[in-house]
Amino acid sequence: MRVLDAGAGPGKLCCIGALVTNASWYGVERDLSLVETAAESAEALDVSACAQFRSANVAAVDWDEFDSVYLFNPFEAALVGERTAHLTAWTQYVGEVAGAEAKLASLRPGARVVTYHGFGGEMPSSFARLSSEQVGVGSLDLWEKLPVTSSAPARWRASR
Numbered sequence: 001m002r003v004l005d006a007g008a009g010p011g012k013l014c015c016i017g018a019l020v021t022n023a024s025w026y027g028v029e030r031d032l033s034l035v036e037t038a039a040e041s042a043e044a045l046d047v048s049a050c051a052q053f054r055s056a057n058v059a060a061v062d063w064d065e066f067d068s069v070y071l072f073n074p075f076e077a078a079l080v081g082e083r084t085a086h087l088t089a090w091t092q093y094v095g096e097v098a099g100a101e102a103k104l105a106s107l108r109p110g111a112r113v114v115t116y117h118g119f120g121g122e123m124p125s126s127f128a129r130l131s132s133e134q135v136g137v138g139s140l141d142l143w144e145k146l147p148v149t150s151s152a153p154a155r156w157r158a159s160r
């Protein structure tokens with residue numbers, strides 16, 4: 001199982017995940033100082049082999065390489081503080097959310113996604129919500145990409 005934490009911050013999810021599961025955890029974070037903190041934590045906890053971190057924009061990562069993706073409302077960070085009033089911050093936010101919707105839509109069937117506080121957009125209709133619970137002030141939701149169903153007319157499906 002390969003898990004992507006898209007917007008990994010200081011790496012809490014990946015490090016704890018590596019401690020308590022057999023999965024491989026990959027944190028992608030654009031703030032280099034947070035990536036360094038995450039890598040130091042993984043080293044200190046002796047989980048560096050299973051919890052790896054990379055400084056990058058999640059838009060540059062192929063999400064389809066992973067079995068599962070975690071999104072803790074990452075893109076809102078662009079709006080924090082005084083930048084909220086800036087049109088450029090909102091333009092960036094809207095673009096990143098749209099990019100995430102497209103990446104989610106292209107995940108393979110069976111891929112699982114967990115969102116906490118959402119991600120700012122709509123889950124593509126190709127996902128089913130398997131569970132939802134309130135954790136603190138946010139909603140923690142588990143989604144699974146549905147199998148592809150043929151949209152070909154019945155007469156075509158029958159003859160192929």
Ligand SMILES: C[S@@+](CC[C@H](N)C(=O)[O-])C[C@H]1O[C@@H](n2cnc3c(N)ncnc32)[C@H](O)[C@@H]1O
Pocket residue numbers: 005006007008009010011012013028029030031034056057058059072073074075076077078096
């Ligand atoms: C709310 S924090 C979540 C941290 C972590 N996933 C956790 O559960 O503790 C969101 C993080 O996403 C990062 N982020 C936002 N947009 C990003 C992007 N386009 N590419 C990479 N990281 C991004 C922010 O810098 C921030 O550290």
